[in-house]
Amino acid sequence: MCGITGWVDYDRDLSGATRIAQAMTDTMACRGPDDEGLWTAPHAAIGHRRLAIIDLAGGRQPMIAEELAVLTYSGEVYNFQELRRELEAHGHRFRTQSDTEVVLRAYLEWGDDLADHLNGMYAFAIWDVRREELLLVRDRMGIKPLYYYPTHHGVLFGSEPKAILANPLTERVVDEDGLRELLAFVKTPEHAIFKGMYEVRPGQIVKVTRAGLTKRRYWQLSSYQHADDVPATVATVRGLLDDIITRQLISDVPLCTLLSGGLDSSAVTAIAARELREQGLGKVRSFSVDFVGYTEHFKPDATRSTPDTPYVHDLVAHVGAEHTDIVLDSADLMDPAVRAAVLGARDLPTGLGDMDTSLYLLFKAIRGHSTVALSGESADEVFGGYQWFHDPVAVNGDTFPWLLTADINGASNFDLLDRDLLRSLDLPGYRADSYRQALAEVPRLPGETGLERRMREISYLNLTRFVQILLDRKDRMSMAVGLEVRVPFCDHRLVEYVFNAPWAMKTFDGREKSLLRAACSDILPESVLQRVKSPYPSTQDPGYDEAVRAKARDLLRDEHLPSEQLIDVKAARAMLDRPADESHRAPLERMLRLDAWLRDYEIKLSL
Structure with a gap:
């Protein structure tokens, strides 16, 4: 996992633009604390910051292939071992063990069609030295971020907006549409606020x-008739999960699971625990x-009926995990340095309050x-776990369903x-258009x-x-501290399969996430299997609310x-x-957060 950035300009020589290109690369240091690299040519400057996960010694970037192409890459390709064997059969020879x-x-080997062969989470850029062309590629579900900024004679790109904003060709302007x-x-596709x-x-x-610049979709959800009955569907879901999680356990560095005591994270932890045990790799670590x-x-409250910890501990005892509870207090959540780090990680004041801050501290x-x-x-998105999947008002509403249920913080x-x-903004109209x-x-x-x-x-x-x-x-909070978070439920094979299962099948036991519950019924304790969906926790400490109020009073004293x-x-x-x-x-x-963003990022509002 890494941070990538770059600059293409067909009207100037970028060979000497190392100071600006380095500044862009430096903004990605949090995403890649282990190594850095910068490659320049007359019309391209490619930067990389590395978080070393696989082939710690051999995976340095930007990576060059026989002066034909240069790659700066962020992510993991989980089928890289099979692809390596296939490419070797085509005559390719490898210098490293890296994906x-x-x-x-x-x-x-495959040019622009390479993404069709990849299974994983990734965002990468390839500069074709022969053709002087740039390719920007993002994974099917958008697990890893990738932004770009067209210029008069080329483009700027980066894993995060901050990399692009480090180039003087950009302006930190947000207009009404932003x-x-x-x-x-x-979350309108392709919209980046700036x-x-x-x-x-x-x-x-x-x-x-x-x-110029062209775009094409190499993957999108498609609909087809689901042919399997309930038992076959449950078995297929379990088989996919076993394969997905086994693939995602490959790592040359210490690995763990995130555990909330809910059905989803418990299923991941239980399957990981069994696989690690069978491989003789010891207990799964969980947090x-x-x-x-x-x-x-x-x-x-309206969305949370139970606290997480009792269910976490039930699962830990059931699978024999080596577990750690990260316990936070309101002083941790209100720490000015932490709040600034959270804003700096997100680049935008789009956060979910203390739920962003606590996630950052958990990952740290x-x-x-x-x-x-x-x-x-x-x-929850794949199997239908949220309240709004089951709320008639939300289901029958004429807008995004999450906007019609209990307020999301x-x-x-x-x-x-x-x-x-x-x-002036007419947010109802904007939402209606987006819908x-x-x-x-x-x-x-x-x-x-x-x-x-x-x-559907x-x-x-x-x-x-x-x-x-x-x-x-998830990506911003984790990469801000150099932690790679993998998301098994976003494997496109699972997403496509479950998307096309009939809704009646997804709720066959009268509950949310019926298929997932049935698929994991043999590896989870009964308490976790029967637990009602509970979202990520938010502090209930009245002291936190008062601290927020005190900070707001201080802000309003500013002339x-x-x-x-x-x-x-x-x-x-x-x-x-x-x-x-x-x-x-x-x-x-x-x-x-709006005020801190305008100050820290020196935003120019064009209203």
Whole structure:
């Protein structure tokens, strides 16, 4: 796992542009703390920061193949061993044991079609020395990020916006359209918030030549008739999970799992524990997050009926994991240095409040023990686990379903945003347009009607829109501390198979995630199997709410408030004059993060 960046310009000689190219590369140091490299040519500068996972000595980058092509690569290709054997049969000879070289050789063999052969999470750029062409490629589900910024004579690219913004050709401008995307909680494909910048879409290839820039999709969800009955489907799901997780356990550095005590992460941990034991590699290591006093004083709410820790410990005892609880308090969550690090990792104030901060601190603690972690992320999107899959109001609504259910930590709460600005932005209209665009993409199955047709739409919205919000959060928080997080449930084979299973089959036992529960019933304790879905935890400490309020009061005393164009200052002061209420946390957190972003990133608003 790594950070990549680069600059292509057909109108100037970049051989001497090492200072700027190095500055771009340096912004990716958190993603690649182990090594760095920079390669330049007359019209290309390619940078790389490395987090060494496989072939620690041989996988240095940018990697060059016989002066034909140069690769800067981030991610893991899980079928690289099979591909290596296939490429050797075609006459290719390898100098290293890395998957990086397999990707480079795959390009030399298959050209632009190389991505069709890859199974994994990746974002990479290949500069073809002969043709002077750049290829930007992102994995099918968008697990790894990749951004680009077209210029008059080429392009800038990077794993994160900060790499691109380090080049003086860019401006840190956010216009009304950028603000709409920032606030709408819909994740429009290719939209990158900053004016002039774009995100490579999942499953997309962007090619840059002297003639300009072209884009094509090499993969997208498709619909087909599901032929298996319930027992065969359950068996197929289990077989896929066994294969996926076994592949994703390959690592030359310490590895662990993220464990919440829910069905998803418990399934990953249990399968990993069995596989490691069978390979004679000892116990699986697992980590979870908790808050001081959370379990003892837990209060059920609209989305969380149980605390995680009792279920975590049930699973640990069941599989014999070597487990660590990472316990945080409100002082940890409010640490100014930590909050600044979280904003710096995300590049945007799109966070989920304390849930971002605690995830960063969890990953930072894990990084002291492991370099790779397996996560249960995305199982809810694949198998239908969220509330909104089962809420008639959300299912029958005329918008993204997550916008119609219990508020996601204030994700749709605009109480403190300026009223005139909100009218100008017309967020309901923006969401409606984005929703219509997403619906138009849904691959229809001929003859499918009623609930089955609608649930295919709901699944598609989650697998192409909502999942991107969480995958981006996971990537940024983990890579900010040099931790690689793998996501087994995003394997495209599993995603495609379950997407096409009928909704009646996905809920055959009357519960959420029926297929996953049945597939893992032999390896999980009954308490975990029967547990109702509970999202990632958020602190319930009243002291945290008061600390947020105190910070907001301090902010409003500032006579030079960068966020004054966005915030209704009078409404904010009125909220702080009222008695503390848990509903205040989200809008106050939003106000604080918007202001910090405008200050720290020196954002120019074009409104």
